[in-house]
Amino acid sequence: MPKIGVEQSLTDVQEALQERGYDVIQLRQEQDAAECDCCVITGQDRNVMGIQDVAMEGTVIDAHGRTAEEICQEVESRIRQ
Known part of the structure; x- marks a missing residue:
């Protein structure tokens, strides 16, 4: 299963992704x-x-103004690519 990093303040997103x-x-x-x-x-x-100096192979998703459900859907979409 892919590893998803979530900023500390986004606990609702973290919980939603863990549930999935x-x-x-x-x-x-x-x-x-x-x-x-x-x-x-x-x-x-x-x-x-x-x-930007962060070296990363994966995708970065901006959660600003979005619900946990919308973010989960985008994560799933990006992971499948």
Whole structure:
């Protein structure tokens, strides 16, 4: 099962993904994201300068303004690709 990283403040998303059987970890450091197939972020700490240094193979999903159900559907869609 794919490993999904979720920012700490998104507990509703974390619980919804776990209910669907995903291996979910809380993102605490940049290294955590490198281990994940997909990461869900709040979007609040998005890089305003346009410079991104995080090395990651997986997908990043911005949760801003979205429900846990919408995010779960996008995770499933991206994982299947």
